[in-house]
Amino acid sequence: MADKYGLFAWHVSQWRCLSRKGKLVLPGDRVQMFVPLVVEPVGAPDLAAV
Structure with missing residues (x-):
């Protein structure tokens, strides 16, 4: 998996390891949750917008 994403x-x-211990903090943890x-x-596509 690491090679696939260049890591x-x-x-x-x-x-x-950090995730299993509950110590992984991501930048997204501090942003709005909602x-x-x-x-x-769902309907026919608006061909005029294309």
Whole structure:
């Protein structure tokens, strides 16, 4: 997996270890937890917009 994303194997191993211990802190942990979702009805595509 590390090679696929251009990372070192030890780096991924360290992340997994920290995650198992509950010590992995991601930058996203400090951002807003709610993101509004907009759902539009499914219909024929608007060809004028293309």
